[in-house]
Amino acid sequence: MTTNDWIEQAVTTAVAAVADELDAFSRDLHAHPEVGFREFRSVRAIGDLLARHGLDLETGVGGIPTAFRSRIGSSQGPQVVVTAEYDALPGVGHGCGHNVIAASSIGAFLALAPLVADGRLPGGVTLLGTPAEEGGGGKELLIQAGAFDGFDASVMIHPGAVDAAAVVANAKRQVVATFTGATAHAAANPHLGRNALDAAVTAYQAIAQLRQHIVDTDRVHGVFLEAGTRPNIVPERAVLEFFLRSRSVDSLLALSRRVENAFRGAALAADVEVDVAWDTEPIYLPHRLNRVLAERFSERSAPRRSVVVAVEDTGQPAGSTDVGNVSQLLPTIQPIVAIGAPDIPGHSRERADSTLTPDGRRAILDSATALALTAADVLVDDDLRAAAWAEFRAAGEPVRVGDLVPLAPWPTFPTE
Template sequence: MTTTHNPPLDTELEAATTTATEAAVLTTVESLADELDAFSHDLHAHPEVGFYEFRTVRRVAELLARHGVTLETGVGGIPTAFRARAGSDEGPQVVITAEYDALPGVGHGCGHNVIAASSIGAFLALAPLLADGRLPGGVTLLGTPAEEGGGGKELLIQAGAFDGFDASVMVHPGELDAAAFVANAKRQVVATFRGKAAHAAGNPQLGRNALDAAVTAYQAVAQLRQHIVDTDRVHGVFVEGGTRPNIVPERAVLEFFLRSRTVDSILELSERVENAFRGAALAAGVEVDVVWDGEPIYLPYRLNRTLAERFVAHSEPRRDVVAVIEDTGQPAGSTDVGNVSQLLPTIQPSVAIGDRGIPGHSRERADSTLTPDGHRAIVDSSIALALTAADVLADDDVRAAAWAEFREAGEPVRVSDLVPVAPWPDFPIDPTTPEELS
C-alpha cells in the first residue's frame, strides 16, 4: 500500500499565498505597463539634472494620484526628494528607491527614467496587497535625487530617511541581467593652489606660480597610478590654470575623483593623493587648500546574495538572471546605492536593455530605453522587485537570512563614521512659474 505524504498545512497555505501574491502582482503590473512606459518616455523627453528634477517630481505625483496615492515632497529638506507609503508602520518594512536625474548633454544616458518607472510599478503592485492585509508591514517609495554626483541617497541617510527598513530594492539598466555586482567607493577632492602674481617677462622672480604647482601635482598623481592596485582609479581635470600668459598664475585648481573597492582602501588612497598635492605646493612655494567631499562619498556596494537570489527566482521565466557577478578584479563604477547597502540589506540588479556594448552615460543608452526592450525591462523589473519585497515582508526566514548575511560582512558603516560630514549644497529653487503650472 502506498502512503501519501501530504505537506504540512502551513506549507500548503504558504504556497497558496505566494501563488496568489504573484498572480496579483502580475495582473497589476500588466495593467500599468503602458502607463509606466509612457511615464518613462516623458522623462526621456524632459531630462533634468540632479536637484533640478522639479518637473519629474510633479509627473510622479500625477501618476500616483491617478491610483489614489499621495506623494510627500521635500523629504529630508531636499526639494526634489519624495516619499509615498503603503501599508502599516508596524511590522517589516521595505524601501523601494527611485532615481530620476539625468546627465548634462546626454539626457537619460544612464536610464534613470526606467529606474523611476520600475520602482513606481513595484510600489503600485504592492499597495493593494498591503491595503487589504494580504501582506504584512509596509512599503515606502523613496525618490532619491542627484545620483549622478550629488549623492542624494547619502543626504537622505543623513536626514534619517533610510532608518527602520529591513531591505532596500531598486534596479538599474545595463547590458547584462544580473542581480548583484561589484561597485567601488568614490570620493571627490578639489585642490586650490594659491601663489603670487607677477609680470611673467618683466619680473617673474617676484611671482609664485600656482599653475606650476598644479602641473606638478597632476604629474605626481599620474606617477602614483603605477603603484596602486588595478581596481583603483584616480582621474582628474584642471578647473583653473591662470588668466593670461604674461601673468604668473596666482591661482590654479584641480578636481579629482578617487575610486577603490573598500572603505579602508579609499581612505588610504585619499591620503596618498593629498600628500601629492601638498608636496607639489611645497615644491612651487605656494599654498594649497585641499577640500574633500564637496560631493558626498559613495561607499562600496555590500552584496546581499539572499535578496539577489530571490530576485533571480522572481525574474523567471521572463529573464535568465545571474545571481551575482563575482569580483573579477576589473574596474567598476560607483553608486550612492553603496551607501544604503552599508546600512541594511540591499539589491540593485542590472536589467539588460538593447544590444550588448551600448556604453553607459551615452545617447545610445538613453534612446535604448524607448525601445520595446525598455518597455519589457520596466514590466519585468516591476514584477521582480515587487515579489522580492513581498518575500521580505511575508517571510521571516528571508529577512533573517538577509540580515545574517549583512552582519557577517561587518557592522553598518556611515560616511559620518569615517570622515567629517561635508556641508550640504544650496538647493535650487523650482524655476517654474505659477502660470506654467496652471
C-alpha cells in the first residue's frame, strides 16, 4: 500500500467513525447561535467533543476569551493549522454556515490526530478557533497575538452555492462618520439650528452618486445609526456607518479618500462638524490565492464531489473575510463547498436551515475528509510545501495590517 493509499484509507475511516457526532455538533450550534466574541457555549461544546476523543482544548488564546487551540504532534517539522469559525449573525443565526465550518474543521482534526500523535505523519497539526469573523476580525487579532506564526499552511472550508477550491475575497474596512450641529426649535427658530441630519443625508446621497464612478468590484454600503430624536428638534447629532470593499489594499485606500471627502463636503455644506473614525474594527485584507494548495484540495475532493472547480475568479464582486489576513502571511485555502440549491442567498435563514439537511451533513463529511487529506499532504510532501511557498512569495512579501494603516484599537471583550 502506497503512502497516499494508507492515508486516504485512515482518514476516510476516521471521518466516517465520527460522522454522527459531527452532524449532531453542527445541529447543536445551529440551535444555539452566538454572535462574535460571545461564543462561550459554542467553545464549551467544541471542548466537550474533543474531550470525548482524549484531546485537550486551550481557551483564551491571544487574550481572546472565545479563541481556542488544540495541538497534536511535534513542534518540529512541518506544521499545519486548521482554522474554525463558529460565530453567528444577529437575527439570522448561522446564516453563513459557520456551524458547518466548525464541524468540518473539527472532523479533519480528529481524523489527523491519531496519525500525527503516533508519528505516522510528521510534524504537528493545530486546530485554532477564530471567533468573530462576521465582525470583529478574530483572525487578525490572533495574528497580532502571534497565534498564526510558524505554520506552513492554513486550511478551512466555507459553505456556499458551488464547489470551488479557491475564490477571491475583497479587502474591507469600516468607517463611522459622526456629524454634530446645534439644536433649535424646528418650527419657531430653525435658523438658530445646525442640522446634523441634513449633513448625513447629503453625505449618504453623495456616496450613492459615487457608486456610478467606481469599478464594478468595489462596494460601498452603509446605514444610519443615529438620525435625531424628535421632528420638532433640529437634529444636533447624526451618525453613519459604512463598509468599503475593494480587490486590493491600494484601491481600498483610494476609495476611502473619496468617501471621506463626501463626509467632509457634506459637513461643510450644512455648516456642522464631522468626526470620521476609520477602522474601529480590524481591516480585512484581500485573499492571496494559493493555487498549488487549492488544486491539491480539488484532487482530494474529486472522489466525493461531482464538480470541483480548481480556481474560481470571475471578476465579479465578492465578500470579505479575515481569512484574507491569514492568506497574506502564509499559504492559505478556504474552499467553498456547495450546500442546497445554488440560489440560496448567503447570510439568510434559508442558508442556515440548509445546513440541517442531508446535503449539509454530506458537506461536513466531504469537507472534513478533503481538509484532512490536504493537510496530510502538506505534512508529508516536501515538494508540495515548497511549491505552495514559492507561489506565495511570487505574489510578494508577507503583509500585515499594521504595515498599511494604524491598527484598530484592541477590543474590550464581553464576559459570559
